[in-house]
Amino acid sequence: MTLAAPNSTTSTESSDARTDDPRWLLAERVAESPGFARSPRLAQLLLYLCHHHLIGNGSRLSELTIATDVFGRGRDFDSANDTIVRSHMLRLRQKLEAYFREEGAQEELQISIPRGRYVPSFQVGQPLAEVAEAAAVIPPVENDVEIEPAAKPRNLPRMYLAAGLLLCLLGIVGFIGWRVFSESHPQGPATRQLWKQLFPPHSTTLLVAADSGLVLLHGITGENTTLGEYTTHDLHRAAAEAQGMKPETALSLAGRRYTSFVDLELFDRLTHLPEALSGSYSIRYARDLNINELKDANVIFSGSEDANPWIETYESGMNFVLEDNLRVGQRGFANRNPKAGEPSKFITGRAEYGVLAFLANPSGHGSALIIEGTSVAGTESASDFLFNSSELESFLDSIRRPNGSLPHFEIIFSTQSLDGSASPSKMVSWRVHDR
Numbered sequence: 001m002t003l004a005a006p007n008s009t010t011s012t013e014s015s016d017a018r019t020d021d022p023r024w025l026l027a028e029r030v031a032e033s034p035g036f037a038r039s040p041r042l043a044q045l046l047l048y049l050c051h052h053h054l055i056g057n058g059s060r061l062s063e064l065t066i067a068t069d070v071f072g073r074g075r076d077f078d079s080a081n082d083t084i085v086r087s088h089m090l091r092l093r094q095k096l097e098a099y100f101r102e103e104g105a106q107e108e109l110q111i112s113i114p115r116g117r118y119v120p121s122f123q124v125g126q127p128l129a130e131v132a133e134a135a136a137v138i139p140p141v142e143n144d145v146e147i148e149p150a151a152k153p154r155n156l157p158r159m160y161l162a163a164g165l166l167l168c169l170l171g172i173v174g175f176i177g178w179r180v181f182s183e184s185h186p187q188g189p190a191t192r193q194l195w196k197q198l199f200p201p202h203s204t205t206l207l208v209a210a211d212s213g214l215v216l217l218h219g220i221t222g223e224n225t226t227l228g229e230y231t232t233h234d235l236h237r238a239a240a241e242a243q244g245m246k247p248e249t250a251l252s253l254a255g256r257r258y259t260s261f262v263d264l265e266l267f268d269r270l271t272h273l274p275e276a277l278s279g280s281y282s283i284r285y286a287r288d289l290n291i292n293e294l295k296d297a298n299v300i301f302s303g304s305e306d307a308n309p310w311i312e313t314y315e316s317g318m319n320f321v322l323e324d325n326l327r328v329g330q331r332g333f334a335n336r337n338p339k340a341g342e343p344s345k346f347i348t349g350r351a352e353y354g355v356l357a358f359l360a361n362p363s364g365h366g367s368a369l370i371i372e373g374t375s376v377a378g379t380e381s382a383s384d385f386l387f388n389s390s391e392l393e394s395f396l397d398s399i400r401r402p403n404g405s406l407p408h409f410e411i412i413f414s415t416q417s418l419d420g421s422a423s424p425s426k427m428v429s430w431r432v433h434d435r
Contacts, residue, residue, distance in 0.1 A: 022109060023050070023109060023111075023122050024051075026107060026111065026122075027046060027050040027111065028047070029104075030043075030099055030104065030111065031043035031044075031046055031047050033099060033103055033104065034103070035095060035098060035099055036095060039091070041070075041088065042088065042092050042095055045066070045070055045088055045092055046096075046120075048066070048069065048070050049066075049113065049118060049119070049120050050111070050120050053120050058119040061118040061119055063118075066085050066118065067079070067084065067085050071084050071085070071088075079376075080376055081216070081258075086265075087261055087264075089113065089118070090261075090265065093112070093113055093115070096112060096113070097112075108124065109123070110123045189393060190393055190396030190397045191389060191392055191393045192275070193396070193404070193405070193406050194358070194392075194396060194406055195273055195274075195275040195276075196275055197367055197406065198275075198300065198367060198369055199273070199275040199277070199281065199298070203298060203366075204279075204281065204297070205276075205280060205281045205282070205297070205298040205299065205300065206284055206289070206293065206294075206300070207267050207270060207271075207281055207282070207283045207284065207299075207300050207302075208284050208285075208286050208289060208299060208300065208301045208302070208308060208310065209259045209260075209264075209267065209283065209284070209285050209302060209308075210259055210260055210263055210286060210304075210307035210308045211258075211259070211285065211286040211287050211303075211307055212258035212259050212303075212307060213254050213255060213257060214230070214235075214254060214306070214307060214309070215306060215307045216253050216256070216258070217239065217250060217253065217254035218238070218324075218326060220242050220243075220250050221239065221241040221242045221243075222241060222243075222326045223237070223238040224238070224306055224324060224326060225238050225309070226309075227309045227310070227312045227313070231290070235251060236251070238254075239251045259285070260302070260303060260307075260379070262379050262380050263303060266302050266371060267283055267302070269383075270300065271283075286307070286308045286309070289310060291313070294313065294361070294362075295361070295362075295363045296361065296363055296365040296366055297361070297366055298361070298366040298368070299361070299368045299369075300371070301369070301370045301371065302372075303372060304322050304324075304373060304379065305321075305322045305372065306322070308372070311370055314357075314362065314368055316362075317359060317362075318336075318357060318410060319335065319336050319337055319410055320333045320334070320335060320336075320346075320355045320357070320410050320429075321333060321334045322334075322355075322372060322374070323345070330348075331348050331374050332347035332353065332374060333345065333346045333353050333374070333412060337431075339429065342429060346412060346414070348375070348378075351414040351415065351416060352373060352374050352375045352377045352414070352415050352416065353373060353374045353412060353413065353414055353428075354374070354377075354378035354379055354380070354382035354383075354412070354425065355371075355373065355410060355411065355412050356370070356371055356382040356385060356386060356411045356413070357369070357370040357372075357409070357411075358406070358409050359408050359410075359433070360408055360433075360434070367408070371383050371386065377416070378415060380415075381413045381414075381415035381425035382413055382425075384425065385411070385425065385427070395427075395430075407432050407434050408433040409431060409432045410430060410433075411427055411429075411430040412427075412428045412429050412430070413425040413426060413427055414428050
C-alpha cells in the first residue's frame with residue numbers, strides 16, 4: 001500500500017518527478033514501516049513534507065500551510081494557541097530517529113528534519129556526487145509503466161553488527177565514567193556548574209509551566225490580573241471586562257489547563273540533563289503552586305509574567321522586566337538601568353524579545369531560572385540559547401568568578417517570529433549581579 005501525501009499536488013507532472021526518486025521511495029518505505037503504521041497522521045505528514053520538497057516546493061512549507069493542508073485548520077489558524085503542528089513535528093522527528101536507529105539502520109539514505117524547519121534533509125551513506133549522479137540518470141516514467149518495488153537493502157555482515165554492539169557497550173561505559181567524573185569534580189565546565197546549582201543533590205527543583213488559560217483571559221478582556229488575584233483564584237474582576245461574552249464564559253475559558261508547547265519542549269530538554277536525576281525535580285502547573293513552595297526552592301519558570309504570575313516575586317531584582325499594556329497593544333521589556341546607547345524599553349514591532357534570567361531566590365536560599373518572552377518566539381529564543389552548548393558555555397565562562405562559581409545574570413535577546421517559531425536570535429544586552 002502507498003500512502004498519498006494529503007492535499008498535495010497529484011498531477012502527472014509532479015508524480016513523474018518523484019516516482020523513481022530514491023528519496024521518495026525511502027519516504028514511502030518509512031511511512032509504511034510498522035512504527036509509522038501505528039501513527040497514520042505522522043506518515044501523512046512525512047509524505048506531505050517530502051513531496052513538496054522533492055517537487056521544488058519546499059519554500060511554501062510553513063506552520064500555517066501544514067496546519068491547513070494536513071490538519072484541516074482554517075486560514076485563521078493561530079499558532080500561538082494551537083500547537084498541533086509543533087507537537088506532531090516533534091513526534092515525527094522522534095519517529096524518524098527511532099526508525100533509522102532500529103528497523104531502518106541499513107538504509108543508504110536517511111531522512112531528518114532540522115529543528116525549527118519543515119523541509120526534510122536527506123543524508124547519504126555514500127558520496128553525495130554518486131547519489132546525485134544516480135538520481136540524474138533515472139529516466140522519466142510513463143503513466144502506463146508499472147513500477148517495480150524498490151529492492152530492499154541487503155543485511156549488513158555480522159561483523160558490522162558486532163562492531164555496532166561494541167560501540168554501544170563502549171558508549172555505556174563512557175557515559176558511566178563521565179557521570180562518576182562529573183560527580184567527583186564539582187568545578188567542571190561553566191554550563192555544568194549552572195545546572196548543578198539549579199539541580200543540587202538531595203533537593204527538589206520545581207519546573208513551573210505557564211498558564212496559557214490565563215493568557216487567553218487577558219486577550220479576551222484586555223485586562224491583566226494581579227499576583228494576588230491569581231494566588232486566590234479570584235479572576236472575576238478581569239472576567240467582568242469581557243466584551244461580547246458573559247463573565248462566566250470568560251472564567252470557564254480561563255479555567256482550562258493549557259500550556260505552551262515551547263514549555264513542553266523546554267521541560268523535555270531539562271529532564272534529560274545528566275544533573276536532573278530521577279526524583280530531583282517536580283513539574284508543576286503555575287496554577288497549582290503556592291507561595292510557600294517558592295521560599296526555599298530552586299525553581300525554573302517558563303513563560304512570561306502574564307502567563308506565569310509568580311515571576312512577579314523576582315522582578316524587584318531584575319533589570320529587564322516585562323511590560324504589557326493590553327489597552328494600547330504595546331508589549332516589551334523595560335530596561336530599568338540602561339547602559340550608554342541602550343533604549344529604556346525594548347518594544348515589540350519588527351522584533352520579538354526573550355529574557356533568560358538566573359536569579360537568587362528572594363529568601364536567599366536557592367536560585368531561579370526564568371525563560372520568558374514577548375511571544376512564543378521570544379521565549380523560544382531564550383530557550384534555544386540555554387541549550388546551545390557553545391554559546392552558553394562561552395558566556396558563562398566570561399562571567400565566572402575567580403573561584404569558579406557563577407554569579408546571577410540576565411540576558412535579553414531579539415528574534416523574529418517565523419510562523420510562530422523563533423528565527424536565529426541575537427544577544428542584545430546582559431547584566432551580571434552579585435559578581
